[in-house]
Amino acid sequence: xxxxxxxxxxxxxxxxxxxxxxxxxxxxxxxxxxxxxxxxxxxxxxxxxxxxxxxxxxxxxxxxxxxxxxxxxxxxxxxxxxxxxxxxxxxxxxxxxxxxxxxxxxxxxxxxxxxxxxxxxxxxxxxxxxxxxxxxxxxxxxxxxxxxxxxxxxxxxxxxxxxxxxxxxxxxxxxxxxxxxxxxxxxxxxxxxxxxxxxxxxxxxxxxxxxxxxxxxxxxxxxxxxxxxxxxxxxxxxxxxxxxxxxxxxxxxxxxxxxxxxxxxxxxxxxxxxxxxxxxxxxxxxxxxxxxxxxxxxxxxxxxxxxxxxxxxxxxxxxxxxxxxxxxxxxxxxxxxxxxxxxxxxxxxxxxxxxxxxxxxxxxxxxxxxxxxxxxxxxxxxxxxxxxxxxxxxxxxxxxxxxxxxxxxxxxxxxxxxxxxxxxxxxxxxxxxxxxxxxxxxxxxxxxxxxxxxx
Amino acid sequence: xxxxxxxxxxxxxxxxxxxxxxxxxxxxxxxxxxxxxxxxxxxxxxxxxxxxxxxxxxxxxxxxxxxxxxxxxxxxxxxxxxxxxxxxxxxxxxxxxxxxxxxxxxxxxxxxxxxxxxxxxxxxxxxxxxxxxxxxxxxxxxxxxxxxxxxxxxxxxxxxxxxxxxxxxxxxxxxxxxxxxxxxxxxxxxxxxxxxxxxxxxxxxxxxxxxxxxxxxxxxxxxxxxxxxxxxxxxxxxxxxxxxxxxxxxxxxxxxxxxxxxxxxxxxxxxxxxxxxxxxxxxxxxxxxxxxxxxxxxxxxxxxxxxxxxxxxxxxxxxxxxxxxxxxxxxxxxxx
Numbered sequence: 001x002x003x004x005x006x007x008x009x010x011x012x013x014x015x016x017x018x019x020x021x022x023x024x025x026x027x028x029x030x031x032x033x034x035x036x037x038x039x040x041x042x043x044x045x046x047x048x049x050x051x052x053x054x055x056x057x058x059x060x061x062x063x064x065x066x067x068x069x070x071x072x073x074x075x076x077x078x079x080x081x082x083x084x085x086x087x088x089x090x091x092x093x094x095x096x097x098x099x100x101x102x103x104x105x106x107x108x109x110x111x112x113x114x115x116x117x118x119x120x121x122x123x124x125x126x127x128x129x130x131x132x133x134x135x136x137x138x139x140x141x142x143x144x145x146x147x148x149x150x151x152x153x154x155x156x157x158x159x160x161x162x163x164x165x166x167x168x169x170x171x172x173x174x175x176x177x178x179x180x181x182x183x184x185x186x187x188x189x190x191x192x193x194x195x196x197x198x199x200x201x202x203x204x205x206x207x208x209x210x211x212x213x214x215x216x217x218x219x220x221x222x223x224x225x226x227x228x229x230x231x232x233x234x235x236x237x238x239x240x241x242x243x244x245x246x247x248x249x250x251x252x253x254x255x256x257x258x259x260x261x262x263x264x265x266x267x268x269x270x271x272x273x274x275x276x277x278x279x280x281x282x283x284x285x286x287x288x289x290x291x292x293x294x295x296x297x298x299x300x301x302x303x304x305x306x307x308x309x310x311x312x313x314x315x316x317x318x319x320x321x322x323x324x325x326x327x328x329x330x331x332x333x334x335x336x337x338x339x340x341x342x343x344x345x346x347x348x349x350x351x352x353x354x355x356x357x358x359x360x361x362x363x364x365x366x367x368x369x370x371x372x373x374x375x376x377x378x379x380x381x382x383x384x385x386x387x388x389x390x391x392x393x394x395x396x397x398x399x400x401x402x403x404x405x406x407x408x409x410x411x412x413x414x415x416x417x418x419x420x421x422x423x424x425x426x427x428x429x430x431x432x433x434x435x436x437x438x439x440x441x442x443x444x445x446x447x448x449x450x451x452x453x454x455x
Numbered sequence: 456x457x458x459x460x461x462x463x464x465x466x467x468x469x470x471x472x473x474x475x476x477x478x479x480x481x482x483x484x485x486x487x488x489x490x491x492x493x494x495x496x497x498x499x500x501x502x503x504x505x506x507x508x509x510x511x512x513x514x515x516x517x518x519x520x521x522x523x524x525x526x527x528x529x530x531x532x533x534x535x536x537x538x539x540x541x542x543x544x545x546x547x548x549x550x551x552x553x554x555x556x557x558x559x560x561x562x563x564x565x566x567x568x569x570x571x572x573x574x575x576x577x578x579x580x581x582x583x584x585x586x587x588x589x590x591x592x593x594x595x596x597x598x599x600x601x602x603x604x605x606x607x608x609x610x611x612x613x614x615x616x617x618x619x620x621x622x623x624x625x626x627x628x629x630x631x632x633x634x635x636x637x638x639x640x641x642x643x644x645x646x647x648x649x650x651x652x653x654x655x656x657x658x659x660x661x662x663x664x665x666x667x668x669x670x671x672x673x674x675x676x677x678x679x680x681x682x683x684x685x686x687x688x689x690x691x692x693x694x695x696x697x698x699x700x701x702x703x704x705x706x707x708x709x710x711x712x713x714x715x716x717x718x719x720x721x722x723x724x725x726x727x728x729x730x731x732x733x734x735x736x737x738x739x740x741x742x743x744x745x746x747x748x749x750x751x752x753x754x755x756x757x758x759x760x761x762x763x764x765x766x767x768x769x770x771x772x773x774x775x776x777x778x779x780x781x782x783x784x785x786x787x788x789x790x791x
Contacts, residue, residue, distance in 0.1 A: 023471050102465075181471060253787065266788040338464040349465040371470045378477040378533060379575035383730040384681065393784040397735055416786050424469035432477045438467060 016244035044319035053079035069120030086317035088116035102351025122293030150281030154360030177250035180343025190224035200287030307336030307366025378432035386426035396426035403439030487670035498603040499549040507544035513560025514540030542582035545660025552618035602631035631656035635761035671724035680728035687744020722764040739782040
């Protein structure tokens with residue numbers, strides 16, 4: 001139905017892609033709340049593998065005293081990044097600690113020094129001015145800053161900036177879509193620190209040699225758009241692009257389609273068509289690093305959902321236990337049934353509240369019976385709502401059916417299940433409450449394992 | 456501290472769901488059929504009420520009998536079996552012996568749905584399969600029509616309704632011809648006003664175009680049905696019959712007559728759009744609708760029977776798996 005009803009451009013709804021869904025955005029809870037700083041707590045946990053790639057390697061030992069901002073683990077190989085202490089204190093343990101998914105992961109535990117001033121130590125880069133750096137120096141510097149993709153994936157950013165010689169980036173796309181319901185961390189960042197967004201964009205544009213920057217923002221964040229436009233000056237090669245409010249507008253491929261009207265071919269990276277995509281959070285982290293020498297030791301986290309007493313947008317040091325962040329906002333309501341890290345459409349359920357906030361944690365959302373109770377699953381009646389939801393034009397109805405029958409090879413060969421990014425739009429749209437995206441995840445895992453075994 | 460934590464669920468995302476559920480979608484169809492069902496009672500009185508009740512009973516009872524004991528309440532809660540019974544009932548002539556209507560309901564669910572594996576798995580529309588069975592088995596009873604009456608004659612029941620099981624009814628008093636029959640055998644058109652209001656002979660639920668349109672528009676507005684299917688059927692049937700009408704207006708009906716007579720509206724809005732038996736993809740829906748629109752006019756004009764909607768839909772139902780296979784959407788970032 002969507003190509004009939006969502007003639008977005010015609011009704012000036014903003015730039016957009018085809019298909020997708022329109023969940024209520026629920027941002028009113030926190031969209032007008034200024035960012036607050038969470039006080040330092042007594043204990044921090046820094047998992048070594050909180051980014052995609054090889055876990056970092058500790059360079060401290062138990063008993064060492066560390067300063068806030070000091071390097072505590074260095075990258076191991078190129079697809080890996082650095083870790084810095086979020087607090088001044090003493091290393092109290094290097095061992096297995098709880099991770100958000102309930103598993104245990106290698107982590108450095110730091111006991112905060114309650115008497116320290118908590119001033120961070122500036123990172124000394126080889127060159128004092130980022131303008132004088134060449135791209136190799138820039139990539140090294142970003143790797144040592146510990147900056148990763150802040151939208152949730154936590155992919156080490158410097159890897160993205162290493163463009164093969166034969167390729168040329170023409171456009172830098174800054175992702176401020178924030179299409180996940182409830183989350184307002186990117187929004188508040190754009191409202192309160194528009195200069196940092198613009199400055200970070202210009203730094204990265206120059207380093208990548210791109211011609212222009214496009215900052216895409218969904219139209220339900222008018223204040224973000226006005227603020228960015230207000231600080232935009234004529235010497236900046238930046239466009240602010242309002243986007244239609246539609247999920248998953250912030251998915252990389254959808255965003256490229258919405259802004260440049262280009263369809264990224266399956267299996268290709270944005271850089272293959274001359275585009276680099278970065279989240280606004282990442283852009284601000286870059287600006288802070290090159291302006292103030294501040295590594296990635298804290299981030300903005302939205303605390304919201306019907307199970308939270310005092311919703312808030314918070315600056316949280318990485319490694320703060322989730323429990324302490326929740327306590328700062330009055331704790332969880334008794335009716336809370338589930339806590340999610342990230343957004344409600346693609347986030348991960350949190351198994352243990354003692355697990356820490358990570359570099360990729362954009363939000364902590366608490367949900368009650370209302371959102372977590374599931375009506376019974378009915379048989380698929382082929383209503384095709386999932387087909388009209390899927391932004392990749394896959395056939396989720398068929399995929400779910402094949403997934404139940406465990407016909408994974410057919411899912412891959414005939415229905416391209418590996419193209420699915422698990423945005424969950426199909427499952428949102430299903431009136432029979434079929435866990436379509438779960439069937440797809442199972443299939444993808446199985447196919448990946450089979451591939452790994454056959455090598 | 457720890458024991459104060461609520462027990463946390465680990466249900467994976469997405470946690471948000473849109474509000475429509477499958478039973479609620481079924482409820483929409485019930486609501487949409489309400490006006491046409493009321494018209495059935497208005498024009499055909501107690502006979503219509505009995506036929507509808509009995510065919511619903513036949514359908515629901517069959518679903519109940521063939522479902523596992525533990526799943527019964529759940530299987531009946533989606534109300535799809537009752538809906539099949541109602542749809543079948545609306546396609547039956549008012550004088551049909553009640554035992555035939557009951558048998559029709561039972562066959563609709565038994566051979567039309569349960570045998571395939573239940574809701575969502577059948578290839579053919581169950582109500583139409585039941586009707587095809589009745590038409591093949593009891594051709595006289597299924598093609599003997601009573602004239603439409605009014606509320607004044609509500610309690611005048613057709614004697615043939617009460618025929619004992621496995622007995623044919625007595626049709627002495629019944630001899631009205633449907634608009635389609637008049638057109639086919641006597642080349643005589645019926646006034647559009649009558650077709651609109653519904654005071655003509657015909658199946659009990661198909662006569663009032665106005666009320667069927669009302670129900671159909673409701674379903675379209677609620678987005679319960681794919682708009683492409685009715686659009687394709689109407690456009691194709693109108694275009695095809697326009698060509699025939701221009702070629703020989705004395706023999707062939709006008710496009711408006713084609714659209715508003717017989718079971719075309721009932722079949723279009725409530726049976727062709729059955730999601731289970733229609734294609735998944737938008738392109739597939741167009742092909743499916745065009746096929747029905749073409750076949751219905753073809754059968755009406757050249758076939759042995761005046762009505763063609765039943766076989767037009769069933770034939771396109773049979774083609775649906777093939778249509779689905781060849782109309783897979785082009786995946787984002789891949790070539791067709």
